[in-house]
Amino acid sequence: MDSHDVQSDLKHVLYTREQIADRIKELAAEIDRDYAGRDVLLVGVLKGAVMVMADLSRALHSHVSMDWMAVSSYGSGTQSSGVVRILKDLETDLLGKHVLIVEDIIDSGLTLSWLRTNLESRGPASVEICALLRKPAASKVDIDVKYVGYDIPNEFVVGYGLDFAEKYRNLDFIGTLAPHVYE
Template sequence: METSDVQADLKHVLYTKEQIQQRVAELAAEIDKDYEGREVLLVGVLKGAVMIMADLARALRSHLKMDWMAVSSYGSGTQSSGVVRILKDLETDLMGKHVLIVEDIIDSGLTLSWLKTNLISRGPASVEICTLLRKPAAAKVDIDVKYVGYDIPNEFVVGYGLDFAEKYRNLDFVGTLAPHVYE
């Protein structure tokens, strides 16, 4: 899907495919340095993290394992409901492992705060967070995020895994969705 296919639905493009690829490579280099000599378990949060998880895993030079979790606090709307449900749990035992949660975006932080607490309770050696996007102005809880691709304004964004009502995930860039689409 190209920008021209959805131009009427977007206010503007925030990050191009090339900008995202460059930033993912930089994040991977930081992660490789921090986890040198240790195996990391990437925990992707479905569905939005599919793109960043795949690109990050390919960019990492270290050995790694991957697992997926699906949690829900969103309906088809644009705001977090604050209620978290596990839709798909991990298959991996976390005991003693170095866990890196991989997220597409952090809005309020409520879901991620709950998820991090849940994973810590499973006995890993460490739990850190990597996200492509973070909205500092939308934060409702303070959560330590070690690896951040970009801090963005509190606008509704789509693309590169991010959706609105399951649409726009397959864009290879991140854009701001025009209000007329979701209002």
């Protein structure tokens, strides 16, 4: 699926497939440097982080383990509900592990703040965060994010794993959704 397939649903394209790939390679180089000599567990947050996790893991030059977690505070709307539910928990014991949470986007930060606290309570050696996108203007909590792909405006974005009502995830770019689609 490309921009021509959803042209009337988008305001504009924020990042192309090539721009995303280049930025993920840069993030992977930082992660490889920072975790040199240490085993890392990548924890992908479903469903949105699937694309980021796949491309980031392939761009890394070190061995990593992977696990997935699904948490929800959205439903099918555009605003966080503020209530976090675990839909799928990790299968990996975190005790003594270096954990890197991989996220597609940080909006309010409420869900991610909750998730970080939850994972830290499981006894890992460290917990850090890598997010492809962050919306500083939407932040409701202060959360330390070690690796950020792009800071973006407080607009509703789709593509590259990001959805609206389970649509648009399979776009190979990130675009701003036109308000007529979700209003």
